[in-house]
Amino acid sequence: MIRASRRTGLVFFPAFDWAISPSHPEREERLLYTQDQVLEEGLLDVEGIVEYRVRPARFEDIQRVHVCVPDENAVTTESHLISAGGCLVAADAVLRGQVESAFALVRPPGHHAMRVVHGNRGFCNINNEAVMIEYIRETYGIRRVAIVDTDCHHGDGTQDIYWHDPDTLFISIHQDGRTLYPGSGFPQEAGGPNAEGMTVNIPLPPHTGEDGFLYVMESFVMPLLEKFEPELVVNSAGQDNHFNDPITNMNFSARGYAALNARLRPDIAVLEGGYAVENALPYVNVGIIMAMAGLDTSCVKEPNYDREYRPQPPEITRYIEELVGRLRGLFLEGGLKRGSWEEGQVAQRSRDIYYDTDQIQERQHEKIRCCKSCAGALSIASTSNRGQNVLAVHIPMGACKACRDIGLAWFEEARRGAFTHVYLQDRTRGVYEGT
Amino acid sequence: MILGLDVGGTQTDAVLIDKGTVVSATKAPTTEDLLGTLRTALENTLGDVEPHRLERMSFSTTMATNAIVEDRLDDTGMIVSAGPGMDPAWFSVGPSYHVVEGSLDHQGFEAKPLDRAAVLEAAASIHKKGIEVLGLVSKFSVRNPTHEFQAADWVGRSFSHVAMGHRVSGALNFPRRIATTYLNAALYGLHQRFSNALLRILTEKNLSGPRYLLKPDGGTIDLEKSVDWPARTAQSGPAASVMGALALDGCKGATLILDVGGTTTDMSVVLDGIPLLKPFGIRLGPYRTLIRSLLTHSVGIGGDSEVRMETDGSLRIGPVRRGKPVALGGPAPTPTDAMIALDLLNVGDRNAARAAMDKVGGSAGLGRIATAERVLETMAESIAASAGAFIYDINARPVYTIHEVLADRRIEPDSVLIIGGPAPQIARYVEKALDLPCRVPHHYGVANAVGAAVARVTSEITLQADTQRGSVVIPESGVEERIDAGFNMEKAIELGRAVLGRQAAGVGADEGDMAISITEKQAFAMIRGYSRTGLNIRLRMGITPGLIPEWERRSRS
Numbered sequence: 001m002i003r004a005s006r007r008t009g010l011v012f013f014p015a016f017d018w019a020i021s022p023s024h025p026e027r028e029e030r031l032l033y034t035q036d037q038v039l040e041e042g043l044l045d046v047e048g049i050v051e052y053r054v055r056p057a058r059f060e061d062i063q064r065v066h067v068c069v070p071d072e073n074a075v076t077t078e079s080h081l082i083s084a085g086g087c088l089v090a091a092d093a094v095l096r097g098q099v100e101s102a103f104a105l106v107r108p109p110g111h112h113a114m115r116v117v118h119g120n121r122g123f124c125n126i127n128n129e130a131v132m133i134e135y136i137r138e139t140y141g142i143r144r145v146a147i148v149d150t151d152c153h154h155g156d157g158t159q160d161i162y163w164h165d166p167d168t169l170f171i172s173i174h175q176d177g178r179t180l181y182p183g184s185g186f187p188q189e190a191g192g193p194n195a196e197g198m199t200v201n202i203p204l205p206p207h208t209g210e211d212g213f214l215y216v217m218e219s220f221v222m223p224l225l226e227k228f229e230p231e232l233v234v235n236s237a238g239q240d241n242h243f244n245d246p247i248t249n250m251n252f253s254a255r256g257y258a259a260l261n262a263r264l265r266p267d268i269a270v271l272e273g274g275y276a277v278e279n280a281l282p283y284v285n286v287g288i289i290m291a292m293a294g295l296d297t298s299c300v301k302e303p304n305y306d307r308e309y310r311p312q313p314p315e316i317t318r319y320i321e322e323l324v325g326r327l328r329g330l331f332l333e334g335g336l337k338r339g340s341w342e343e344g345q346v347a348q349r350s351r352d353i354y355y356d357t358d359q360i361q362e363r364q365h366e367k368i369r370c371c372k373s374c375a376g377a378l379s380i381a382s383t384s385n386r387g388q389n390v391l392a393v394h395i396p397m398g399a400c401k402a403c404r405d406i407g408l409a410w411f412e413e414a415r416r417g418a419f420t421h422v423y424l425q426d427r428t429r430g431v432y433e434g435t
Numbered sequence: 436m437i438l439g440l441d442v443g444g445t446q447t448d449a450v451l452i453d454k455g456t457v458v459s460a461t462k463a464p465t466t467e468d469l470l471g472t473l474r475t476a477l478e479n480t481l482g483d484v485e486p487h488r489l490e491r492m493s494f495s496t497t498m499a500t501n502a503i504v505e506d507r508l509d510d511t512g513m514i515v516s517a518g519p520g521m522d523p524a525w526f527s528v529g530p531s532y533h534v535v536e537g538s539l540d541h542q543g544f545e546a547k548p549l550d551r552a553a554v555l556e557a558a559a560s561i562h563k564k565g566i567e568v569l570g571l572v573s574k575f576s577v578r579n580p581t582h583e584f585q586a587a588d589w590v591g592r593s594f595s596h597v598a599m600g601h602r603v604s605g606a607l608n609f610p611r612r613i614a615t616t617y618l619n620a621a622l623y624g625l626h627q628r629f630s631n632a633l634l635r636i637l638t639e640k641n642l643s644g645p646r647y648l649l650k651p652d653g654g655t656i657d658l659e660k661s662v663d664w665p666a667r668t669a670q671s672g673p674a675a676s677v678m679g680a681l682a683l684d685g686c687k688g689a690t691l692i693l694d695v696g697g698t699t700t701d702m703s704v705v706l707d708g709i710p711l712l713k714p715f716g717i718r719l720g721p722y723r724t725l726i727r728s729l730l731t732h733s734v735g736i737g738g739d740s741e742v743r744m745e746t747d748g749s750l751r752i753g754p755v756r757r758g759k760p761v762a763l764g765g766p767a768p769t770p771t772d773a774m775i776a777l778d779l780l781n782v783g784d785r786n787a788a789r790a791a792m793d794k795v796g797g798s799a800g801l802g803r804i805a806t807a808e809r810v811l812e813t814m815a816e817s818i819a820a821s822a823g824a825f826i827y828d829i830n831a832r833p834v835y836t837i838h839e840v841l842a843d844r845r846i847e848p849d850s851v852l853i854i855g856g857p858a859p860q861i862a863r864y865v866e867k868a869l870d871l872p873c874r875v876p877h878h879y880g881v882a883n884a885v886g887a888a889v890a891r892v893t894s895e896i897t898l899q900a901d902t903q904r905g906s907v908v909i910p911e912s913g914v915e916e917r918i919d920a921g922f923n924m925e926k927a928i929e930l931g932r933a934v935l936g937r938q939a940a941g942v943g944a945d946e947g948d949m950a951i952s953i954t955e956k957q958a959f960a961m962i963r964g965y966s967r968t969g970l971n972i973r974l975r976m977g978i979t980p981g982l983i984p985e986w987e988r989r990s991r992s
Contacts, residue, residue, distance in 0.1 A: 001721070002521070002525050002610075011833075012833060012835070013835065014835050015835075015836065015837060016835050016836045016957065016959075017836040017837050017838055018837055022960060022962075022967075023960075023962050023965050023966065023967065027960075027962060028959055028960070029959045029960065029961060029962065029971070032959055032971070033541050033542070035835075036541040036607055037520070037541050039606075039607040039608055040520075040541065040574060040575060040607040040608060040609050041520045041521050041609065041610075042521065042526075042608050042609055042610035042611060043521075044715075045608070045610060045611070045715070045723055051833050052831075052833065053831050053832060053833045053834060054833070054834070054840060055840075056840060056841075078837045078840070078841060079837055082837060082840050246964070254519075278540075278541075278542065279540075282541055283519060283520075286519075286520055290521070295521070296522060298522075299517075299519060299520060299521065299522045299523075300519055300520060301519045302519065303518065303519065303538065303540050303546035303547070304546075
C-alpha cells in the first residue's frame with residue numbers, strides 16, 4: 001500500500017461536455033489524457049489522496065469578486081460556476097483540516113478574468129482563485145494570502161483584482177509580455193497606491209528551462225514569501241511553460257513542475273492554462289499531484305524528454321540572474337520607488353482592455369481613495385463597444401469609515417448619473433447591488 | 436430444478452428451486468474441509484431428488500478468498516514494464532517481481548521498445564526459483580497489448596501458465612492490473628484442483644446439468660470455463676445476498692438491503708432492480724484489484740455480536756463476536772439473547788438469555804425487558820448510522836460532466852429490505868431507527884443461496900477506438916483491429932456487441948438470451964493544432980447483474 005506523506009485533496013472536474021468552440025484549445029478533450037494518466041497510475045488508490053466531488057459556486061460567491069456586466073447570467077455558464085465551485089471544495093477540504101493541501105484540477109481556467117467582466121478574455125470569464133480566496137476570507141477569517149501564478153501567461157486578471165489589496169501578495173512568473181499574450185506583467189507593475197510592492201511580476205525570456213524557473217523560485221520567490229508570512233499560499237498552476245506546449249515558447253518539464261511545487265508547497269493549487277493535452281498535461285498533473293502528496297517524483301518524465309528537452313542556453317541563464325538581481329533590489333532590498341500619495345487623496349488611472357475571445361473593447365477609468373488603514377474605496381467606470389456604460393463601486397473588506405462613506409457617496413452619485421448599470425460591492429456589509 | 440449453494444464463514448446454505456418456488460432449504464456448519472462441506476450440503480439438500488431433474492446448479496464458494504486471506508497462493512513470477520509515473524517497484528507482488536524497460540503512452544503508442552534481454556533474464560531468474568507460473572503486465576497495455584504479447588512470445592512457453600494484464604479488465608489502473616494479474620496466476624493451480632474435485636463430486640452424483648460459480652459482481656461464470664479467472668470467484672458471499680434479495684423481492688425504487696448475519700451486517704443499494712457496483716474493483720485481502728464487484732459495505736454488528744454496558748451507561752454492540760449466544764451455551768450476551776428474552780425468538784435456554792440481560796442492565800439499574808429492548812434499539816441505531824455513512828459516501832462520488840453535476844442524482848433509499856437469520860426480529864427496530872418502511876421477504880434466512888442459484892452469467896468489455904492511431908482495442912477479449920477514419924460510435928457499438936456476445940458465451944452465457952447494456956459511452960473529437968485529426972471513442976458494455984430468465988418468468992407467472 002502506497003501512502004502519501006501529506007494528505008492531499010484532489011478536485012477533478014474535466015468538464016467533458018463543455019468547450020469554448022469545437023476546435024478551441026479549451027475543449028472537451030483537454031483533460032481526457034490527464035484523467036487517463038491519473039487513473040492508470042493508480043493515484044486515487046494512494047492512501048492519503050482523497051478525491052472530492054465538485055459543487056457549483058453560487059452567484060453570491062462570484063459577487064464577492066466580480067462585477068458582471070450586465071449580470072452573472074450574461075457572462076457565466078454552468079461550467080464556470082462548477083469550475084469555481086471546485087476551488088471552493090478544495091478550499092473547504094484544506095481549511096477544515098481534512099487534508100494538508102489540495103489541487104483543483106478544473107476547467108475552464110480563470111486568471112485572465114478581471115474584477116469587471118464583460119465577457120471572455122484569454123479563455124477566462126470567472127477568476128477561480130479570487131472567488132476561492134474571498135470565500136476563504138469570508139468563511140474562515142483568513143487575511144494574508146499569497147498567490148504564486150506559474151502559468152506561462154501573465155495573470156493579469158488576478159493582478160487587477162488584487163492591485164489595491166495590501167493583504168494579498170500576487171506573484172506572477174510568466175513568459176515576457178513582449179513575446180506573448182496578454183502583453184503585460186513587467187516589474188514596474190507593482191500594485192496600486194495602497195498596495196505598493198504587493199504585485200510582483202517576473203517576466204522570463206522565451207526558452208527559460210528547469211534551471212531558470214527553479215533559480216527564480218529559490219533566490220527570489222521563496223525569500224519574498226518568507227518576508228510576507230502569508231497564512232495561505234495559492235498556486236495558479238498553469239502548465240503552459242512546458243516544452244511541448246503549442247502556444248508558448250518556454251522550456252519547462254513535468255519534473256520541473258513537480259520540483260517547483262515541492263519547493264513552493266502551496267496550500268491550494270488551481271489549474272490554469274496548459275494546452276499540450278497529450279504530451280505535457282498528463283505528466284505535469286501527475287507530477288504535481290505526487291509532489292503535493294510528498295511522493296518521490298523522480299520517475300515522472302515525458303516520453304520525449306530525452307529526445308526533445310533542451311537545457312537552458314547560458315545567455316538565458318545570465319539574463320535571468322541579472323533580472324532576479326534587479327527584482328531582489330526592488331522587492332527585497334527596499335529599492336521600489338513609492339508614490340507620494342497623501343491620505344485621502346483620490347488617485348486615478350485609465351486603461352483599455354481587450355477581450356480576445358469575445359472581441360470586446362473595454363475602456364476603464366478607475367478612482368481609488370489613498371488610505372493607510374485599509375485597501376481603499378474603489379470606483380471603476382467602464383464602457384464597452386457593446387454599448388455598456390457602467391460604474392462599479394468596491395468597498396473592500398475591513399474598509400475604514402472614510403473609505404466606506406466615500407464609496408457609498410460615489411455609488412449614490414452614480415445612481416443619479418447616465419450609466420446603463422450601477423453596481424455596489426460592499427464587502428464590509430456583504431452587500432452586492434446592481435441596477 | 437435449480438440448486439443454489441452458498442458457503443459462508445460459519446454456515447453453508449443450500450436451496451432447491453422448482454418452478455420459481457423454493458422447495459427445500461438447508462443449513463449446515465462450514466468446516467475446514469471445503470469440498471467435504473460442499474458434499475454434505477449437496478447430499479442434505481438433494482435428498483432423494485433424482486439427479487436428472489437438476490437443470491442447473493450454482494455455487495458461491497470461499498476457495499479463492501480463503502487462499503488469499505490465508506496466504507496459500509502459488510509462487511508466481513511477475514515481469515512488469517512501466518515508463519513514466521509512479522515507481523513500479525512500489526507495486527511489487529510475489530516472490531519474484533521484475534521490472535524491465537519498455538513503455539507505452541496513454542494512447543497506446545510505443546514510447547520505448549520492450550527490453551528483450553531483460554525479459555529473458557527475468558524469466559531465467561524466475562525459473563531458477565523453481566516457479567512455473569508467470570504474470571506479464573505493462574502500463575497502458577489495455578490501450579495496446581503488444582508488449583505483453585511480445586514477452587509472452589519470448590518466454591511464455593517455458594512456463595506452465597501465463598496470465599496477461601490486459602485480459603483481466605479494460606479499466607485503467609496499472610497497480611491494480613498488476614495485483615489482479617498476479618492473483619489470477621497465483622490461484623490458477625489451486626482453482627483448477629478445486630474445480631476438478633468439485634466436478635468429480637458432481638459427476639459421481641450424476642449431476643450433469645450446467646454448473647456455475649458466483650462472482651462478486653453478482654454474476655456467474657461456468658465452472659469449467661472459469662479456469663483462467665479464479666480471482667473472479669473470490670468474495671462472492673455479499674453478492675449472493677444482494678442477488679437473493681433481488682430475486683425474492685424485486686427491489687423497486689431505491690432499496691437499502693441489509694443482510695444481518697451472526698457477526699456482521701452487510702449493506703448494499705439496489706436501484707429499480709439494478710444493484711450498484713464499486714467504482715474500481717474489489718479489495719481481496721491486501722490486494723486492490725480490478726475485479727468488478729457489487730458495492731457492499733460490512734459493519735461488525737450481528738446477532739451474535741458481544742453486548743457490553745459501558746461505564747457511562749451506554750450500550751455497545753460488536754464488533755467482537757465471542758461465540759454463540761448465552762442461551763445457546765455461549766460466553767457473552769448477544770442481541771440474539773435479547774430476542775430470546777423478549778420472546779421474539781424461540782430457541783435455546785430462555786432463562787439463560789434473561790439472566791444475561793439482567794447482567795448487562797444491572798449496573799445501569801435496568802430490568803431485563805428494558806435492557807433487551809435497549810439492546811435491539813441500539814443495534815438498529817448502530818446499523819442505521821453505518822447505513823447513513825454508506826449512503827453519504829455513495830453520494831460524494833465525483834462526477835466529471837456538467838450534466839451530472841446539474842442532474843445531481845442523489846440516492847435516497849425509500850425502503851429497506853432485511854434478510855439474514857435475525858431479519859424478522861430486528862425489522863421493527865430498524866424501521867424506527869431509519870424511519871423507512873422495512874420488509875422481510877420469504878426465505879429471508881437463505882436468500883444468499885437463492886441469489887447464487889438464480890444469478891445470470893455476467894461479462895463486460897471495454898472498447899477504446901482512436902482513429903488517429905487507427906486502432907480499436909477490446910482488451911478483455913484480446914481484440915485489436917485496424918480502423919479507418921470512418922470508424923464511429925455506431926460501428927463501435929456493433930463491434931462491441933459482437934465481441935461481448937462471443938466473450939459472454941465463452942464463460943457460459945446463453946447466446947439466445949443476452950441482455951446487453953451500455954454502461955459508458957463517450958466520444959471526443961481529437962484536435963491537433965486547430966484541425967480535427969481523429970475521434971476518440973470509449974465504450975463499456977456488458978451483461979450486467981440480473982436474474983436468469985427461468986426465475987423471472989416463473990416468478991411472474
